[in-house]
Amino acid sequence: MNPTPFAGGRRVVWSSAAVAVVGLGLTALGGRADPRQALFSYLVAFVDWLGTALGALVLLGALHASRARWPVVLRRFLETVPLTLPLFAALFVPIALGLRDLYPWVDPRGAELIRRVAHLRPYLNVPAFLARAGLYFAIWIAVAELLRRWSVAQDRSGALALTLRQRRLGAASLPLLALSLSFAAFDWMMSLDPRFHSTIFGVYWFAGSFLAAFAVLAIAAAVTRRSPGQFGHALNADHTHALGKFVLAFTAFWAYIAFSQFMLIWIANLPDEVPWYLVRAGGGWRAVGIGLAVGHFLVPFFVLLSRDLKRDPRRLARVAGWLLVAHWVDVWWVIMPRLHPGGPRPSWMDLTAFVGVGAAALAVLVLRMRGAAPIPVRDPYLEESLRYQPR
Amino acid sequence: MRTWLVAEFAGEPELLAAARALRARGHADLDLHSGVPLHGAEEALGLRRSIVPRLALAGGLSGAVAGYLLQWWTVGVDFPINLGNRPPHSPPAFVPITFELGVLVAAGTIFLGLFALWGLPRLHHPVFEVEAFRSATIDGLWLSAGVEAEEADGVAAELERLGARRIERVPEEGEP
Numbered sequence: 001m002n003p004t005p006f007a008g009g010r011r012v013v014w015s016s017a018a019v020a021v022v023g024l025g026l027t028a029l030g031g032r033a034d035p036r037q038a039l040f041s042y043l044v045a046f047v048d049w050l051g052t053a054l055g056a057l058v059l060l061g062a063l064h065a066s067r068a069r070w071p072v073v074l075r076r077f078l079e080t081v082p083l084t085l086p087l088f089a090a091l092f093v094p095i096a097l098g099l100r101d102l103y104p105w106v107d108p109r110g111a112e113l114i115r116r117v118a119h120l121r122p123y124l125n126v127p128a129f130l131a132r133a134g135l136y137f138a139i140w141i142a143v144a145e146l147l148r149r150w151s152v153a154q155d156r157s158g159a160l161a162l163t164l165r166q167r168r169l170g171a172a173s174l175p176l177l178a179l180s181l182s183f184a185a186f187d188w189m190m191s192l193d194p195r196f197h198s199t200i201f202g203v204y205w206f207a208g209s210f211l212a213a214f215a216v217l218a219i220a221a222a223v224t225r226r227s228p229g230q231f232g233h234a235l236n237a238d239h240t241h242a243l244g245k246f247v248l249a250f251t252a253f254w255a256y257i258a259f260s261q262f263m264l265i266w267i268a269n270l271p272d273e274v275p276w277y278l279v280r281a282g283g284g285w286r287a288v289g290i291g292l293a294v295g296h297f298l299v300p301f302f303v304l305l306s307r308d309l310k311r312d313p314r315r316l317a318r319v320a321g322w323l324l325v326a327h328w329v330d331v332w333w334v335i336m337p338r339l340h341p342g343g344p345r346p347s348w349m350d351l352t353a354f355v356g357v358g359a360a361a362l363a364v365l366v367l368r369m370r371g372a373a374p375i376p377v378r379d380p381y382l383e384e385s386l387r388y389q390p391r
Numbered sequence: 392m393r394t395w396l397v398a399e400f401a402g403e404p405e406l407l408a409a410a411r412a413l414r415a416r417g418h419a420d421l422d423l424h425s426g427v428p429l430h431g432a433e434e435a436l437g438l439r440r441s442i443v444p445r446l447a448l449a450g451g452l453s454g455a456v457a458g459y460l461l462q463w464w465t466v467g468v469d470f471p472i473n474l475g476n477r478p479p480h481s482p483p484a485f486v487p488i489t490f491e492l493g494v495l496v497a498a499g500t501i502f503l504g505l506f507a508l509w510g511l512p513r514l515h516h517p518v519f520e521v522e523a524f525r526s527a528t529i530d531g532l533w534l535s536a537g538v539e540a541e542e543a544d545g546v547a548a549e550l551e552r553l554g555a556r557r558i559e560r561v562p563e564e565g566e567p
Contacts, residue, residue: 263486266483267475267483267484
């Protein structure tokens, strides 16, 4: 295999950095006229892309924990996706500055809301909120950087001890990631409506994010399939098939989690929880909710049943692109009704924020791919992974 | 009259090559027997894609549709009951049963469909009379060929030439 560090991608870095500057700049400009719309659009984009990076980190930890051998060839890419997390820590600053406009508990007005959030004060207050965000990012960045550092160190030394170390950290990180992800979802999305609480909410965000991480993986595999040395080039049809099966499985998993949360709240019909769905499954947002059931589950599920499609990197990447958009709609549907309870009011800032944050993440991703081999060249299981042929 | 030959091979490449060679000579009634997965067996035997996935999809869809209709008719139309003040026809409440019945019927279709395709429940087959063939369930690699009785000697010679280390004729059913 090609052991030379990846040195290309300069054009991708610069062009996506330029797109990021334009997208985020336009969103900031829009924020001067309508700060709340800009902040909400930005929060949607932030949560959407950050979740994708975290999904990749959880997947990496899970692959180490399960000692998976077949995905070794795509592990280096998977290690690099979470290296965008420091960027997201920086991108958190606008949210921290706009807390007052985003979260009603920061400055509760009206007797009803004050009564609702009074007992949540010890948890939902600005210093604790920011401290927790710092803690989440500290955990995520530490795990991501360590796993990647040990993996790259193995490229040079070939030491088997490094494989063991990655497995231990990968397994040990999973509970930490699960809890921090869950609480991040509570803090950043669920607390938009302090009355609403759902213990499965973190899992719901994770389910969509994990699917998005697989989608990014499938797209990257298709994009790099003609670049010798890149991981996409080294994949055979069975690798692509396995990725496709994961995409199918987690499409179903997302539907299972999303529907479980909905059905339990709908059937219990309790006044604290059900208004959250009254806004989203009734009125103008109803069409979006039904659209999610169709576009985020039914259509991709039946399309992905095809074996030929799952074995074809290009067609799989197209479905993956569709799912990335569907996942954004899902996050938009969760967050935006807080701002527009009457029905969807798409804003151009939704688009600029989505493209801006995504392009910034892509720029950092490709930048951090440089300087390391595109696949873990001295991993003891690389040969086995390249020969992967299941059954 | 048809008869069967079973031949044991030393390694996977020889086994697959023999299957390809016999198929190239126009023998279609071939099968491979092994205790471990054989990569490339479908290609060597020229097998078409299995119909089991399609059976499973058809079973799953009909199970789901039947499950939904069952609930819609019983709870929604024929004998409406006030449950938690929901409308009698409440689609979200019907989803779990719809899903479960879809899975149940899909799994049942696979199970019974495989029985049918494999010719089960059949309790005995003349090939069990060939003592050596039992290694096919452990580590032996076997090829079986159904041929006309008069060409059996020719095919046996062919198998030997292809490197079979042991060739057995399966006794006809009914014979001692």
